[in-house]
Amino acid sequence: MAEPTPESSRSSLEQPWPVRVVSQRIGEWIGRLGWVWVDGQIAQISRRPGASTVFLTLRDPSADLSLTVTTNRDVLDRNAPNLAEGARVVIHAKPAFYPARGTLSLRADDVRQVGLGELLARIEQLRKLLRAEGLFDPDRKRRPPFLPRRVGVITGRGSAAERDVAAVSQRRWPAVQLRVVNVPVQGPTAVPQIIEALRMLDSDDGVDVIILARGGGSVEDLLPFSDEALCRAVFAARTPVVTAIGHESDSPLVDFVADLRAATPTDAAKRVVPDLAEETRLVVTGRQRIRRAVAGLVDREQHRLDAYRSRPVLARPQVLVSARAEETTAWRDRARRCLGHRLDAAADELRHTHARLRALSPAATMARGYAVVQRGDGRVVLDSDEVTAGDSLRIRLAVGDLHATVDATRPATAD
Incomplete structure (x- = not known):
């Protein structure tokens, strides 16, 4: 061909x-x-x-x-x-x-060969990048559940970190379940296998929290835990992740991305798994505090009721009614006296007014022999010049009246 x-x-x-x-x-x-x-x-x-x-x-x-x-x-x-x-x-x-x-x-x-200084410089540059992207934001970090049913653990095979987490977890809460995934925690194959273990535990609905643990080591040994891919995998996990990498002074980047950072694997187990004895003690203490609080409240209210009952108004309720009855009677007597006095004064004033009225009345004057002479149109005659001979007059007496005709008039003469 x-x-x-x-x-x-x-x-x-x-x-x-x-x-x-x-x-x-x-x-x-x-x-x-x-x-x-x-x-x-x-x-x-x-x-x-x-x-x-x-x-x-x-x-x-x-x-x-x-x-x-x-x-x-x-x-x-x-x-x-x-x-x-x-x-x-x-x-x-x-x-x-x-x-x-x-x-x-x-x-x-x-x-x-890349020196340690250059590696640390790369890590610092990556730290700034991840912080700028919000992977270290405290507001996105989640709290581990109070009582996890199953705890996922990613650590080295047969490591002291695995033994510490298991021993502390079983001692604190014997019923807790651990799902341990052993992976290399240093070397060239560490990062891919840790990421795969993280994805496997994160996809398990029965795992409530994941612990990523490793014992102490040199800066070079802890480099996989500052890998960008691992940091992003921890950030993307749906399950809360707790890291316990190295010693307290070690700060790989994955610690800043994780939801919770523990100083050691033992500390991680203590933060994730509650202590049964301590929780039982807290429950007993809480019940005792509640009991004392309720008893104190009942005692205070009983004292208050006793104080209310000892008051005269409650010890002898009729005292209040009797006092008010006496006060009502006094006010009623006072009102009766005041009203009687005012009626008597008004009656005396009425008698005096009636006497003055009778003294000023024309009828009293006519009773002494005087009469009122009126013309036919009803006007009172006060002067003889007001009538002429032949005018009809009405003479009102104290008793009855007379009708007369003027025969003659005589003017008034000086005395």
Whole structure:
């Protein structure tokens, strides 16, 4: 079969490409990437005696991915003589595809081990980034449940942290259930397996809280717990996460993202699992306080009732009625005397007025022999000049009246 050329048509069922051509094309595409700087963690170093080539396995600390790296022994001896498994490195390499084996590897001409200072600087830069994104926000942190049914524990296999959490939890609350997932807590495979264990426990509806625990160690040993992928996985978890990483002075980034940070694995168990004896004591103490409070309240109210009952108005209720009856009688007598006095005064005034009225009345004057002379139109005659002879007059006496006719008039004469 003829070799395909770039101008030839694409492969088809009728014109398939040979394996060598496919391998050649893959190598060409990979070779276009060129030289690149790669950051990773050394998972394995293979130094063959007498060989000038050293084989490295470079692993991504945040994912279950790795690549094979080949380099010259002189490159390592010159730039990283003390390179060991688990170290963080930055290499300058070019990807290469080997058609004979169908494998991909990196050919490195420079390998530089990342120092502790640079790692801490990266962690500090990542800390600022995560804080700016709100992963450290205290308002989003959740409180662990008061009495968890099942506690998920992520820790190293057979570690002191696992024993401490289990022993303290069983001693404090024997009925609590632990679901322990053992994972590597340092090294190149720690972060992916911790993330997977976290996702598995978070998807379990029976797990109420998750403890991520690890004992003490160096700064390099605790680097997986400052990994960005792990921090984001803890932030995305639906279940509250409690961290107990290293000692009190250690502060990996996952501590700031977790819902609760404990100083040690023992402290984490104490914060998550309540103490049965202590809670029982608190219940007994609370009941005693409630009993004393209720008894005190009843005593105070009884004293108050006794004080009310001892008052005269309640001890002898008729006293109040009798006092009011006497007061009512006094007011009634006073009103009667006042009214009688006013009636007597009014009667005397009426008699005096009647006497004055009778004294001033014309009838009294006529009773002494006087009479009132009126003309026919009813006007009283006061002067003889007011009538003439022949006028009819009415003379009113004390008793009855007279009708007369004027015969003659006589003017008044001076005495």
